[in-house]
Amino acid sequence: MGRTQLHKCIPAVAASRTQRRGEERRGISFRKKRGEGGAGGEEVEMEVGFLGLGIMGKAMATNLLRHGYRVTVWNRTIAKCQELVALGATVGETPAAVVAKCRYTIAMLSDPSAALSVVFDKDGVLEQIGDGKGYIDMSTVDAATSSKISEAVKQKGGAFVEAPVSGSKKPAEDGQLVILAAGDKTLYDEMVPAFDVLGKKSFFLGEIGNGAKMKLVVNMIMGSMMNSLSEGLCLADKSGLSPQTLLDVLDLGAIANPMFKLKGPAMLQGSYSPAFPLKHQQKDMRLALALGDENAVSMPVSAAANEAFKKARSLGLGDLDFSAVYEVVKGAGGSGQA
Ligand SMILES: NC(=O)C1=CN([C@@H]2O[C@H](COP(=O)(O)OP(=O)(O)OC[C@H]3O[C@@H](n4cnc5c(N)ncnc54)[C@H](OP(=O)(O)O)[C@@H]3O)[C@@H](O)[C@H]2O)C=CC1
Ligand SMILES: O=CCCC(=O)O
The missing domain is CATH 1.10.1040.10 (N-(1-d-carboxylethyl)-l-norvaline Dehydrogenase; domain 2)
Structure with missing residues (x-):
């Protein structure tokens, strides 16, 4: 394991302990990475959903897979999921199906209209989000869009973090994004291991809208x-x-x-x-x-x-x-x- 990878595993392990403590509270299940049981198998797998496999989403979901996460993907043009399946992802047929399966679902979509559609339309996120589930929208949208999504998710009992990113295709491939998060602090803390894989630094900026x-x-x-x-x-x-x-x-x-x-x-x-x-x-x-x-x-x-x-x-x-x-x-x- 190279230095950079090792560095990234350390916060992941520390955060995994915090996550396990909250396991019963939120019904979150974690398991050791396949074939790495015993005391040495410190790196945990976390199941995440990923909606939107464009330039950024594809690179980010690939990174999560490379770091041992189990990832369930969905993309409007469903054929684009195949490349991720080849890397070990599974496919959810709709955003709702992904959220039903995963405790945490990340979205990386083109614009406000896409971000809203994936949440509010038929078979959207809102149909399955609820208590113990987190939704993290990393798309670049305006604060009003983000607030609308946040309110709807919270009303259903779920938690929401907006987390747009600075950095483009190459930083996304290399896990060097800068993450500009805001919203539910508990969910943010739970996502830190994944943010450490996706980025070189994440900022928690307070209330919803500040990240956007x-x-x-x-x-x-x-x-x-x-x-x-x-x-x-x-x-x-x-x-x-x-x-x-x-x-x-x-x-x-x-x-x-x-x-x-x-x-x-x-x-x-x-x-x-x-x-x-x-x-x-x-x-x-x-x-x-x-x-x-x-x-x-x-x-x-x-x-x-x-x-x-x-x-x-x-x-x-x-x-x-x-x-x-x-x-x-x-x-x-x-x-x-x-
Ligand atoms: N590229 C970059 O360098 C960076 C981009 N960003 C931001 O990240 C987001 C994604 O960017 P990027 O990956 O480059 O964009 P792409 O255009 O490559 O991908 C856009 C994604 O959004 C999906 N999408 C578009 N409209 C809809 C809709 N109505 N319903 C459902 N899905 C939809 C597309 O699906 P489909 O495949 O079916 O078209 C695709 O998965 C944007 O908000 C962008 O501003 C942030 C930092 C850097
Ligand atoms: O939103 C896109 C940002 C691109 C970059 O930071 O290089």
């Missing part, structure tokens, strides 16, 4: 930075400078950051394989601007960035990586789905 808001503020800044980088690359190019040299200069100075370093070279190649789809970045700008409206915060930079992402969607670039906004800034276009 923090995530939107972060992504609003990120979207504006991506526009600014795009304009800088264009300006360098049009004024006779090498855009690659600009990236090299940026990387050595005070505004060096992993996003410029990762995305910049790919943008210069016109390569926009989606890690974070542009349509989701535009959704986050829209939701962040609404939060600005509610709080009377003037955000002209973000509003302009949102316009560029909207334009990109109108040109059919929505399914590409959000860095494809560079094509709009360059004055180029595209075709495909908004």
Whole structure:
């Protein structure tokens, strides 16, 4: 076992003891990992449900499986479950069926409308959530959506945590996400072992809505930075400078950051394989601007960035990586789905 893995098992083991103490209270069952009985078999399995196997959900559910969790998955396009089945997951036919089977169910869905649909529609989460069960929504949504889900889950006797994440496809694959949680603190504590697998750090931010808001503020800044980088690359190019040299200069100075370093070279190649789809970045700008409206915060930079992402969607670039906004800034276009 490598150092990183060992490090991640330690909180999992500690938390598992707390969980076992609460076992009778919440009717939670844990068992030793198959073939690792006896004193040495400290790593426990925990059964979790996982709803939504898009770019992020697939990587996160895979990570949980790799760390010995038993995972029951569901995805609207059910065929996408097969890759996870090959890794040891089982499939639930509906969100309700997953919740019926699992004490804890995590969701990672595209937007507020998807998050609400999976909970409130027929065969949804609400049909089976109840006493002793926890629902954890890690999708990026607005605080109002999260509150609506939280109230409904609580009314049924269940517990709810919102836990959107910072970090994209690769951090999700590597268990390096930053988790921005809020809501039921007991459920949060119970989820810490799983959060330790999924992420490098989790924050508990208090009441429902705070996780959603923090995530939107972060992504609003990120979207504006991506526009600014795009304009800088264009300006360098049009004024006779090498855009690659600009990236090299940026990387050595005070505004060096992993996003410029990762995305910049790919943008210069016109390569926009989606890690974070542009349509989701535009959704986050829209939701962040609404939060600005509610709080009377003037955000002209973000509003302009949102316009560029909207334009990109109108040109059919929505399914590409959000860095494809560079094509709009360059004055180029595209075709495909908004
Ligand atoms: N990609 C990234 O870098 C990051 C994304 N996020 C956030 O995580 C969430 C997921 O992102 P990502 O995985 O990239 O998105 P994807 O577009 O890859 O996946 C979206 C998922 O939502 C499902 N879905 C969409 N609409 C519905 C619906 N009406 N009912 C049920 N399921 C639905 C899709 O199912 P189907 O397969 O059937 O279409 C799919 O499983 C988003 O909120 C995003 O903003 C957060 C951090 C980083
Ligand atoms: O919501 C997506 C965030 C992407 C990232 O943090 O790199």
